[in-house]
Amino acid sequence: MRRRRAAAAALLVTSLAAAVTGCGGGGAAQGSNDNPTTLTYWASNQGADLEADKAILTPELEKFEERTGIHVELEVVPWSDLLNRILAATASGEGPDVLNIGNTWSASLQATGALLPWTEENFERIGGRDRFLDAAVASAGAPGQDPAAVPLYSLSYALYYNKAMFEEAGIEQPPATWDEFVEVGKRLTGDGRYGFGLEGSNLSNNIHQAYVLARQHGGDFFDESGEPTFTDPGAVEGVKQWIDFMAEDGIVAPGNAEYAQNQSLQDFATGKTAMLLWQAAGTTFESFGMSEDDYGVAPVPTPSGTPGQGTEVNSMVAGINLAVFDNTDNLDGALEFVEFMTSDEEQAVLNAAYGSIPAVESAQDDPAFDTPALNVLKDALATSAVPLPQVPEESQFETAVGTAIKDLFAEAAAGREVTTELVAERLTEAQQQVG
Amino acid sequence: MTTTVSPRTTAPAGGKLPPAGGGSRRRPLLPERVRRGGLPYLLLLPALLLEVLIHLAPMAVGVWMSFRELTQFFINNWSAAPFAGLDNFRVAVDVNAPVGEALLNSFLVTCAFTILSVGASWLIGTAAAILMQDTFRGRGLLRATFLIPYALPVYAAVITWSFMLQRDNGLVNHVIVDQLGLTDDRPFWLLGGNSFVALLVVATWKSWPFAFLIVTAGLQSIPQESYEAAAIDGAGMWRRVRHITLPSLRPVNQVLVLVLFLWTFNDFNTPYVLFSEAAPEAADLVSIHIYQSSFATWNFGSGSAMSVLLLLFLLLVTAVYLLLTNRRRES
Numbered sequence: 027m028r029r030r031r032a033a034a035a036a037l038l039v040t041s042l043a044a045a046v047t048g049c050g051g052g053g054a055a056q057g058s059n060d061n062p063t064t065l066t067y068w069a070s071n072q073g074a075d076l077e078a079d080k081a082i083l084t085p086e087l088e089k090f091e092e093r094t095g096i097h098v099e100l101e102v103v104p105w106s107d108l109l110n111r112i113l114a115a116t117a118s119g120e121g122p123d124v125l126n127i128g129n130t131w132s133a134s135l136q137a138t139g140a141l142l143p144w145t146e147e148n149f150e151r152i153g154g155r156d157r158f159l160d161a162a163v164a165s166a167g168a169p170g171q172d173p174a175a176v177p178l179y180s181l182s183y184a185l186y187y188n189k190a191m192f193e194e195a196g197i198e199q200p201p202a203t204w205d206e207f208v209e210v211g212k213r214l215t216g217d218g219r220y221g222f223g224l225e226g227s228n229l230s231n232n233i234h235q236a237y238v239l240a241r242q243h244g245g246d247f248f249d250e251s252g253e254p255t256f257t258d259p260g261a262v263e264g265v266k267q268w269i270d271f272m273a274e275d276g277i278v279a280p281g282n283a284e285y286a287q288n289q290s291l292q293d294f295a296t297g298k299t300a301m302l303l304w305q306a307a308g309t310t311f312e313s314f315g316m317s318e319d320d321y322g323v324a325p326v327p328t329p330s331g332t333p334g335q336g337t338e339v340n341s342m343v344a345g346i347n348l349a350v351f352d353n354t355d356n357l358d359g360a361l362e363f364v365e366f367m368t369s370d371e372e373q374a375v376l377n378a379a380y381g382s383i384p385a386v387e388s389a390q391d392d393p394a395f396d397t398p399a400l401n402v403l404k405d406a407l408a409t410s411a412v413p414l415p416q417v418p419e420e421s422q423f424e425t426a427v428g429t430a431i432k433d434l435f436a437e438a439a440a441g442r443e444v445t446t447e448l449v450a451e452r453l454t455e456a457q458q459q460v461g
Numbered sequence: 462m463t464t465t466v467s468p469r470t471t472a473p474a475g476g477k478l479p480p481a482g483g484g485s486r487r488r489p490l491l492p493e494r495v496r497r498g499g500l501p502y503l504l505l506l507p508a509l510l511l512e513v514l515i516h517l518a519p520m521a522v523g524v525w526m527s528f529r530e531l532t533q534f535f536i537n538n539w540s541a542a543p544f545a546g547l548d549n550f551r552v553a554v555d556v557n558a559p560v561g562e563a564l565l566n567s568f569l570v571t572c573a574f575t576i577l578s579v580g581a582s583w584l585i586g587t588a589a590a591i592l593m594q595d596t597f598r599g600r601g602l603l604r605a606t607f608l609i610p611y612a613l614p615v616y617a618a619v620i621t622w623s624f625m626l627q628r629d630n631g632l633v634n635h636v637i638v639d640q641l642g643l644t645d646d647r648p649f650w651l652l653g654g655n656s657f658v659a660l661l662v663v664a665t666w667k668s669w670p671f672a673f674l675i676v677t678a679g680l681q682s683i684p685q686e687s688y689e690a691a692a693i694d695g696a697g698m699w700r701r702v703r704h705i706t707l708p709s710l711r712p713v714n715q716v717l718v719l720v721l722f723l724w725t726f727n728d729f730n731t732p733y734v735l736f737s738e739a740a741p742e743a744a745d746l747v748s749i750h751i752y753q754s755s756f757a758t759w760n761f762g763s764g765s766a767m768s769v770l771l772l773l774f775l776l777l778v779t780a781v782y783l784l785l786t787n788r789r790r791e792s
Binding site: 116280418422439 | 539562759
């Protein structure tokens with residue numbers, strides 16, 4: 027009897043322990059130069075898979091070692107793990123020296139104080155702040171503070187369209203306004219094919235699109251003091267417009283509501299949908315067997331048809347930033363490495379390999395970036411892209427509002443009406459969660 | 462518990478064996494009583510230390526965190542996080558505010574899910590084990606087949622389910638809609654209300670082989686003569702199960718149901734792989750809800766408070782369960 031009870035108790039403790047998680051470490055140390063010959067680098071997954079990234083980065087890191095004698099330990103971290111890994115590293119103080127971050131996380135990570143602030147002095151050591159695109163630097167931390175990272179790869183959204191399907195439907199030009207977009211979308215919808223495709227369960231993508239649409243309606247999700255304003259009328263309109271492509275206009279297949287793993291790219295490449303809003307989708311289309319001649323690339327539509335600033339923005343500033351952990355034990359080496367990665371030469375090599383755009387203006391002159399598709403992305407970045415809110419709560423915003431939009435797509439897909447009131451209600455709940 | 466008896470020939474410190482036969486014994490360093498009683502504890506010590514290190518220490522840290530305002534502003538230096546008193550708990554249990562309301566909803570979903578999943582797993586597992594009791598051709602093969610879901614890595618198994626449950630290209634809808642024609646609409650399984658059913662099916666599919674395995678093992682200890690005697694008395698299959706099998710399995714079932722309950726209630730992998738970052742409301746299990754409340758919103762104090770509440774609830778349920786089942790057996 028006693029034995030059984032003790033066994034049960036041991037079992038119980040073991041099982042319960044799974045319910046409670048703990049973190050280790052804590053305590054922030056300042057950077058030093060105790061370990062000048064090695065660096066650890068966490069790269070984000072930019073290529074087709076982790077191995078592709080290793081193949082692209084390794085020769086460049088060897089080049090760096092040849093020049094400086096510093097050996098770089100590379101680890102490519104998948105996107106699904108990256109933020110959690112960074113949080114764990116922040117909490118434990120055991121992290122890499124240099125790392126890639128999604129640029130929308132910049133302000134949230136900046137608030138933790140774990141990343142090296144890019145003061146004028148630090149910027150000088152890598153060639154100065156002016157070398158970088160303004161829009162890209164604006165997405166590296168909260169306004170008025172020293173950026174928490176420097177831009178590495180830049181991207182923006184474009185409208186991809188299937189040339190053959192457009193021709194078949196007698197459409198000569200890609201739509202420039204949203205009215206045209208919906209009209210064209212309806213003409214392309216039918217016989218099991220749809221005018222437009224999206225990823226309804228992909229939280230980040232929902233946020234990217236809804237944010238730009240909200241700005242086009244004169245709204246925003248945060249006010250100037252950084253307080254959440256999710257129920258701002260413009261924000262509600264923006265979210266509703268994004269849902270309405272499925273709910274009201276019917277140009278999106280209901281099944282897209284559960285897409286989250288780039289299924290919409292596959293649908294586009296296999297001719298099931300005629301239009302897509304995406305960033306640098308070329309290599310993925312190719313992997314699904316679609317050749318470059320089969321699709322066209324145009325600016326994302328705006329209310330008036332002419333992209334610009336204010337209510338005519340047509341993309342968020344997408345991209346990857348490079349950050350240095352504040353407690354690095356090779357500060358000089360880390361700065362040298364950032365200088366190397368943002369040099370004109372490396373910017374050209376790496377961005378060409380990944381299909382992105384250099385965050386350094388002078389590197390954009392390289393002929394590799396003078397293709398029709400990349401010129402559309404470059405123009406948007408230079409003139410009509412807007413960074414996502416650079417506030418500490420950005421990460422919570424993406425989760426809460428992204429989930430609300432996912433749920434609204436589920437409603438729309440089930441054939442229920444999505445009213446302005448319903449959208450406002452869901453956004454109110456989301457705002458209460460962010461607190 | 463302490464029934465192990467240390468053999469009298471245990472070598473004292475120094476490793477010398479006592480002289481064989483007749484010779485006078487050396488005085489042991491420790492009195493016989495302490496040595497006898499102490500050895501089991503000594504042997505248990507490494508396990509105990511590891512237990513404290515691996516399980517209890519993180520739990521203690523979790524409890525500490527639940528009383529702190531551990532948000533993104535403090536994770537870099539979390540010993541400096543301000544004391545929050547009971548604030549985190551107050552927010553978690555205030556069911557009139559959104560955070561508490563969502564937690565309550567998640568808790569109720571988890572309770573319903575656990576009861577149904579454990580019930581179904583136990584029923585299927587026990588039925589299968591009883592049917593596999595008699596020898597017949599192919600029994601070994603069938604038994605091995607039944608254990609496959611339990612042997613597969615969780616991620617691989619559940620991601621396969623998530624492909625099968627896709628609305629447009631999934632196997633499940635292909636069978637239901639295209640082949641059997643049961644409905645005209647293609648239902649969503651990973652969104653909305655159906656997601657509860659999907660989660661339940663996948664979780665049960667994954668856990669019933671464990672029930673099967675444990676019950677099969679338990680059946681081995683029931684003497685065959687009892688069945689033979691019952692058969693001579695004219696008892697049919699059902700009566701034999703009711704009057705011999707189930708009562709004999711009671712101690713096994715007691716542990717089995719408890720373990721299944723705790724595993725199912727705490728299940729994180731299945732919903733996380735099935736629904737990725739944002740589980741639908743109907744399938745928002747409490748473990749994934751807590752994950753969202755800490756990792757997605759970077760409020761580890763609040764997430765820890767919810768974990769502590771969950772821990773207290775599970776402790777309570779387990780204590781009551783053990784008390785009730787023991788009393789019933791003793792009476």
